[in-house]
Amino acid sequence: MDGLLQGCRDAGATTTPEALRAMLDLDGSAEGDVALPTHRFAKTLRQAPEQFAGSLVEHLSPISGVASVSSTGAFVNLRVDPALLATETLSRVFARAERYGHGEPTSTITCVEHTSANPTGPLHIGRVRNGIVGDTLARVLRASGAPLTTQYYVDDLGRQAAMITWIWSKPPTQWPVEIAVGAAASPPEGESEDARLGRPYPFVSAYLKEHADAQAEVAALVQQIESGNPPPLHRELIEKILAGMLAALGRIGIRFDEFVWESSFLQDRSVDGVIERLDRAPHAARQPNGAGAIDVSAYGLPKESSTVVYTRANGTSLYVTRDIAYHLSKFARFERVIDVLGQDHRLHSKTLDALLAEIGEPRRPTFVIYQDLTVPGGGRMSTRGGTAVWLHELIEEAVQRARAEVLARRPDLDRAELERIAEAVATGAIRYHIVRVAPEKPVIFQWEDALSFEGRSGPFIQYAFARATSILERSEESHPGSTYSVERLLGVEEQALIRILARFPRVVREVARTGHVHSIAGYAHELADQFNRFYHAVPVLTSGEDRPSRLALVAATRQTLGNALELLGIARLDSM
RNA sequence: GGGCGCGUAGCCUAGCCUGGAUAGGGCACCGGGUUCCUAACCCGGGGGUCGGGGGUUCAAAUCCCCCCGCGCCCGCCA
Numbered sequence A: 001m002d003g004l005l006q007g008c009r010d011a012g013a014t015t016t017p018e019a020l021r022a023m024l025d026l027d028g029s030a031e032g033d034v035a036l037p038t039h040r041f042a043k044t045l046r047q048a049p050e051q052f053a054g055s056l057v058e059h060l061s062p063i064s065g066v067a068s069v070s071s072t073g074a075f076v077n078l079r080v081d082p083a084l085l086a087t088e089t090l091s092r093v094f095a096r097a098e099r100y101g102h103g104e105p106t107s108t109i110t111c112v113e114h115t116s117a118n119p120t121g122p123l124h125i126g127r128v129r130n131g132i133v134g135d136t137l138a139r140v141l142r143a144s145g146a147p148l149t150t151q152y153y154v155d156d157l158g159r160q161a162a163m164i165t166w167i168w169s170k171p172p173t174q175w176p177v178e179i180a181v182g183a184a185a186s187p188p189e190g191e192s193e194d195a196r197l198g199r200p201y202p203f204v205s206a207y208l209k210e211h212a213d214a215q216a217e218v219a220a221l222v223q224q225i226e227s228g229n230p231p232p233l234h235r236e237l238i239e240k241i242l243a244g245m246l247a248a249l250g251r252i253g254i255r256f257d258e259f260v261w262e263s264s265f266l267q268d269r270s271v272d273g274v275i276e277r278l279d280r281a282p283h284a285a286r287q288p289n290g291a292g293a294i295d296v297s298a299y300g301l302p303k304e305s306s307t308v309v310y311t312r313a314n315g316t317s318l319y320v321t322r323d324i325a326y327h328l329s330k331f332a333r334f335e336r337v338i339d340v341l342g343q344d345h346r347l348h349s350k351t352l353d354a355l356l357a358e359i360g361e362p363r364r365p366t367f368v369i370y371q372d373l374t375v376p377g378g379g380r381m382s383t384r385g386g387t388a389v390w391l392h393e394l395i396e397e398a399v400q401r402a403r404a405e406v407l408a409r410r411p412d413l414d415r416a417e418l419e420r421i422a423e424a425v426a427t428g429a430i431r432y433h434i435v436r437v438a439p440e441k442p443v444i445f446q447w448e449d450a451l452s453f454e455g456r457s458g459p460f461i462q463y464a465f466a467r468a469t470s471i472l473e474r475s476e477e478s479h480p481g482s483t484y485s486v487e488r489l490l491g492v493e494e495q496a497l498i499r500i501l502a503r504f505p506r507v508v509r510e511v512a513r514t515g516h517v518h519s520i521a522g523y524a525h526e527l528a529d530q531f532n533r534f535y536h537a538v539p540v541l542t543s544g545e546d547r548p549s550r551l552a553l554v555a556a557t558r559q560t561l562g563n564a565l566e567l568l569g570i571a572r573l574d575s576m
Numbered sequence B: 001g002g003g004c005g006c007g008u009a010g011c012c013u014a015g016c017c018u019g020g021a022u023a024g025g026g027c028a029c030c031g032g033g034u035u036c037c038u039a040a041c042c043c044g045g046g047g048g049u050c051g052g053g054g055g056u057u058c059a060a061a062u063c064c065c066c067c068c069g070c071g072c073c074c075g076c077c078a
Helices: A001-008 A019-025 A039-045 A049-059 A083-098 A124-145 A158-169 A177-184 A193-198 A201-210 A210-228 A232-251 A270-279 A319-333 A342-360 A389-408 A415-435 A460-475 A492-514 A518-537 A546-570
Strands: A032-037 A067-074 A075-080 A109-113 A147-152 A258-261 A285-288 A292-295 A308-309 A336-342 A365-370
Touching: A001 A019, A001 A049, A001 A124, A001 A492, A019 A032, A039 A492, A049 A067, A049 A075, A067 A460, A075 A083, A075 A365, A083 A492, A083 A546, A109 A319, A124 A147, A124 A336, A124 A365, A124 A415, A124 A492, A124 A546, A158 A193, A158 A201, A158 A210, A158 A546, A177 A201, A177 A292, A193 A232, A201 A210, A270 A285, A270 A292, A270 A308, A270 A319, A292 A342, A308 A319, A308 A342, A319 A342, A336 A342, A342 A365, A342 A460, A415 A460, A415 A518, A415 A546, A460 A518, A460 A546, A492 A518, A492 A546
Parallel strands: A109 A147, A109 A336, A147 A258, A336 A365
Antiparallel strands: A032 A075, A067 A075, A285 A292, A292 A308
């Protein structure tokens, strides 16, 4: 850096270390590891950029760690000393091992809330994008050093949950016929408890639209629940349905540290406190009927949605109000608060920000917004239209296909091992398929794509990992990587691999900063891909003098690949 | 109608925050590769108006403006 700066000045350019650093292209090209476009200097010097690049190369005195300098057109390319790069990279990977790529511990206590699906039945895969993005982000933030807690917000106060309790509080023989017929239409065999309990939900929803008396019953139930005396059945149903969702999520590696029940903010009266504070807020006003509302047009919200009601005419609270109480409780414990939300909650997130400002709360949550998965013909997944795909269904289908694949390749495996691998391949494919795309992109769910085990997929990466493991196992080396000489790792495939290994910490840092979790997926594929190229081009076990060094490279790759898989929540398989 | 998001080969997608060299991948398609460390792999090939138009700039997929298409939201629901 200093050498480069001096060179620029010697060649006649004026610049500062900061400006120069900003101009550098760290991704490099075929010509070098670091590139410097010189157009900017050329302009002030009234010189052709090509000419300046050439003269810069001449003025550069040797820089330690830089093997060669060249100019192509207006670009100056620096090639890092390959031996140095190899030494630095391998020694770091081995020294840090399972912590390679991770950051130093920080004191930014962080909370990631994700999934938080209403407990009205099994989880469909539209919602799973929330969980996968949230869980991956949590893993990356944890790796980058933050003390982290994940939370699932359980909506036990809503009308949705009340509808489930309403219908199950009657024996099925007394259900309205529309609901009974619909719910009993085709009970699948071996149906899970959460699916069974959630089955009447869409029919209840439809029924209520047409029956005012039933609607009144549900409204009364909502009141009863909110008043703090829910029927015992209520919590029991929610817990059973939640357990089903968590079981499916657990299979794809998603677990939560804490469950926060919405009703807890009513019980501890913190919602009352929020309402009082909102009553005193600068833009608050009571409606003639007694409802409390705030005009948030001052916060840049569109006119049509600028009046936010925070307490009903009957004095009860609303979702936003309780969400404020929830966020205040998060701010009391966490410095950084992240919410993973579907794009349908975008307005809600802005409203929340505005109301926090209204009560004088300076802190804000960070929102990570994703677009819901849609169904081929258009539209969101809906239980009613039969277009919803349950997560557990998707997993079962994937496991079935994976089992066939494993069986075809590995007839030697025993039953238990086959099942273990099929499960890992299937769930790895699902997680990868969803995390690989930037969350803000719309995704249309297609079975064939979700169940692909080839190309840019989870199993492709798992396979590279298993390959590396296999080589190391066959080497019968107790500590592969303990001895190596970097002079033996100067081939193109080796160097390309080392460069990718070296980049991993930077990728993790970037993702922690931007929340772009899909970059981890892209990185893992790139690493696996280059390892496969290396594997085909360069023999390891039979390479004589080069063997220890190549084994070291394989070990470093396996470590890094494994660390990346861990961040993605995809199982590492030693054989498949 | 307004607000927000998205638009990159037949299909899926990276790059956009922070403008730089022939726009990276994958699927599908065509042609090759397995007496050799796992072929869920590798090598080669064809395929691109980066939605359209204007602007800023030495330089635009990237920044700004307008338009078009698709999605979401605009409840005293959650």
